Amino acid sequence: MEQQMPKLVRIERRESDLHLTYDDEQELTVSYHDLRHACPCAHCSPLRNEDETSLKLRSQVESFKLHKPSVNPVGHYALNFIWENGCSNGIFRFERIWDLANRRDPDGGKPYVHGAW
Amino acid sequence: MAESPITTHDPKNEGQGQGPVQASPQQNKEMEKNFAQMKRKMSMEEIGLKIKHKIMVLSGKGGVGKSTVSTGLALSLAQQGLKVGILDIDITGPNVPKMMGLDGHKLHVEGGRIHPAKGHLGVKVISMAFLLDDPDTPVVWRGPIKLGAIQQFIGDVEWGNLDYLIIDFPPGTSDEPLTVSQSLPNIDGMVIVTTPQAVALLDSRKSITFAASLKVPVLGVVENMSGYTINGVTAANTSVEIAGPGGKTIKSTSDENGNFSVTLDIFKKGGGKSTAEDFGVPFLGALPFDPGFVRGGDDGVHKIVSDPEGASSIAFSAIVKAVQAQISDKPSSSLEII
Numbered sequence: 001m002e003q004q005m006p007k008l009v010r011i012e013r014r015e016s017d018l019h020l021t022y023d024d025e026q027e028l029t030v031s032y033h034d035l036r037h038a039c040p041c042a043h044c045s046p047l048r049n050e051d052e053t054s055l056k057l058r059s060q061v062e063s064f065k066l067h068k069p070s071v072n073p074v075g076h077y078a079l080n081f082i083w084e085n086g087c088s089n090g091i092f093r094f095e096r097i098w099d100l101a102n103r104r105d106p107d108g109g110k111p112y113v114h115g116a117w
Numbered sequence: 118m119a120e121s122p123i124t125t126h127d128p129k130n131e132g133q134g135q136g137p138v139q140a141s142p143q144q145n146k147e148m149e150k151n152f153a154q155m156k157r158k159m160s161m162e163e164i165g166l167k168i169k170h171k172i173m174v175l176s177g178k179g180g181v182g183k184s185t186v187s188t189g190l191a192l193s194l195a196q197q198g199l200k201v202g203i204l205d206i207d208i209t210g211p212n213v214p215k216m217m218g219l220d221g222h223k224l225h226v227e228g229g230r231i232h233p234a235k236g237h238l239g240v241k242v243i244s245m246a247f248l249l250d251d252p253d254t255p256v257v258w259r260g261p262i263k264l265g266a267i268q269q270f271i272g273d274v275e276w277g278n279l280d281y282l283i284i285d286f287p288p289g290t291s292d293e294p295l296t297v298s299q300s301l302p303n304i305d306g307m308v309i310v311t312t313p314q315a316v317a318l319l320d321s322r323k324s325i326t327f328a329a330s331l332k333v334p335v336l337g338v339v340e341n342m343s344g345y346t347i348n349g350v351t352a353a354n355t356s357v358e359i360a361g362p363g364g365k366t367i368k369s370t371s372d373e374n375g376n377f378s379v380t381l382d383i384f385k386k387g388g389g390k391s392t393a394e395d396f397g398v399p400f401l402g403a404l405p406f407d408p409g410f411v412r413g414g415d416d417g418v419h420k421i422v423s424d425p426e427g428a429s430s431i432a433f434s435a436i437v438k439a440v441q442a443q444i445s446d447k448p449s450s451s452l453e454i455i
Contacts, residue, residue: 010453040198043425071454078199078280091197093280 005098011079013068020101028101032069035081035097036061038106039090048107061086164271165302168202168279170444172336173297176310177324179288182341183310186404187285188216188240190308192421193430193437195238199280202233204270205244206297207287208263214246222247230275237422243274267296298331305444306336308401311392313340322392336443337399338392339436342406346428348378380405399443402436405429 010021017031037058039045047053070082078093099106140148165171174187187203195201205213214220217236224247225232233241245266276282284301286293298304307328328335351357353375361367361379371377393400407429421430 007451009451010455012455041196043196045198073452073454089197091199091280093199 005095008094008097011071013071015068016066020097030097030100032066033058033062034100035092036064036083036086038092038096038100039087040092040096040106041087041089044087044090045107164274164276168276168282170281171284171301171304172281172440173284173286173294173304173307173333174310175286175294175307175324175328176288177322181288181310181312182404183288184212184216184285186308186310186339186341187283188213189404189421189429189433190437190440191240191281191283192238193433194281194283195240196421196425196434197437200239200278202241202243202276202279202282203236204274204282204284205242205246206267206270206284206293208245208266208293209287211244211246211249213285214242214244217242219244219247224248229273231270231273232275241276241279243270245270263292264296267293268300271297271300294327294331294333298333304333306334308336308440309338309398310341311338312342325392325398335398336440337401338390339401340390340403342404346378346380346405348376350375351377399439401439402432404432404436 006022006024006026008020009023012019012021016033017029018035020028020030022028037048037054044057047057064083064086067084069088072080072082078091079097080088080091082088096106172190174183174190176183184205184207187205191201191203203213203217205211207213214222214234214236217234217240219234219236219242222234224234224243231243233243234247236242284297286297294307307324309324309328325335325338347359349357351371353371353373355371355375355377357369357371357377357379359367359369359379367379369377369379390400390403405428421433424430
């Protein structure tokens with residue numbers, strides 16, 4: 001049975017990743033490369049549909065210099081990360097960040113056809 | 118029809134060895150109707166929880182581009198990867214489906230639930246247009262029938278989990294917004310669309326006052342058809358003069374490649390902003406006058422889809438960010454970011 005998502009209570013922006021603390025005391029990490037590769041915006045999402053374009057997106061995000069992003073809460077349900085370069089459009093729902101922190105595909109294996117869900 | 122759980126009894130007959138009195142067919146019909154309404158109300162409350170944000174889009178005057186703004190907001194949000202739906206509540210003149218490339222689409226009904234159509238970028242759409250056999254036939258309904266249809270469109274639709282539901286209304290301050298605001302819990306607020314001319318501004322001021330009477334917050338005012346930009350080429354570094362609206366001369370200078378552009382304020386300028394300031398509500402931004410919206414609407418391919426990097430898409434993106442900033446006023450206070 002899938003574990004219910006606990007509440008995210010703390011985000012520490014480290015040199016190369018986010019250190020996340022949840023209210024059930026779990027501490028997890030998401031690397032900036034993983035986060036940027038999983039951008040849910042309409043530009044980045046379709047690139048993950050094919051291995052070739054997905055790898056290209058991956059190498060592009062890995063080519064960016066590592067830096068701490070600005071983090072803006074979006075309502076009560078999501079976060080927006082602002083980067084110095086590349087795409088900052090994606091709104092990351094907490095469920096998406098939770099999936100990434102647990103090393104799961106946040107799109108559940110679904111291709112981007114009609115939106116990233 | 119499912120058996121009603123309601124039975125009747127007559128207290129006069131209690132203790133006289135007689136069973137419950139059977140309701141008359143008319144009473145049964147009434148009770149079934151009440152039961153269905155109760156189920157719908159419960160469903161509406163559940164839907165209210167599944168949809169994180171609900172935004173009403175209104176204008177006092179018709180023809181200001183309300184459906185264009187509604188679809189633009191929905192598509193711009195969907196571009197961020199969010200789950201979005203549009204409820205086209207304009208029962209007498211539904212045109213969202215055409216703009217979303219869903220002209221002629223018929224709704225799918227399964228298990229007594231209406232399943233929305235999916236338009237560009239996966240935006241879910243419900244519209245009265247889907248129920249019309251002939252697009253030339255007008256819908257002539259009195260208030261109570263309209264009210265029932267709206268409640269059905271909210272309570273009987275299988276929206277699933279959504280981040281945003283954009284609700285597009287007919288112009289004016291009549292039954293429809295009143296019904297929706299009373300039926301759908303936790304509406305985030307209203308976006309008021311206007312054009313810069315005085316008549317539209319006067320009506321948009323009524324909409325702002327109307328929002329206050331409904332106790333729905335105004336997220337802000339959008340000024341549509343704000344300015345039409347003409348691009349041209351002439352000799353490099355040359356002064357250019359264009360005769361603008363009202364005989365006003367608009368000056369520009371071409372760059373080193375000879376390119377110049379001037380913006381004509383066809384319907385005046387800045388009225389939306391001043392109206393917002395007068396009423397102390399946020400000004401969300403101005404959208405340029407873009408003939409591409411007309412072509413896109415007619416062809417069923419919205420400008421945001423056909424030209425995602427264009428000036429209008431950028432303007433919509435800025436408006437969406439301003440809307441989200443209004444909704445994000447109260448971020449998760451317990452989340453610490455360091």
